[in-house]
Amino acid sequence: MDELVQTITDTEDKTLAARRVLEKAFGEDQVWNTEELRKDFEVESFLAPTVTVIRKSDQQKGTLEFTDRPRFYYNFVNWD
16 A cells, blocks of 8 residues: 555656646746646647647637646647
């Protein structure tokens, strides 16, 4: 059981570290996990490593890049 807890903790630490790297590169408000993505964007299509989205706040269409594991979306580029 202790090994399982340590594995989970290690995974969570790596996930947080990956997010911090992306936030440093693209800005803290420019990185989303899947739950955050669903809240802020409507997804139109996936074509790895990008996803076409519509930002709900202003209906702007654009793309996001994403990582697979852990899954984070980042670098929104507006199509205007």
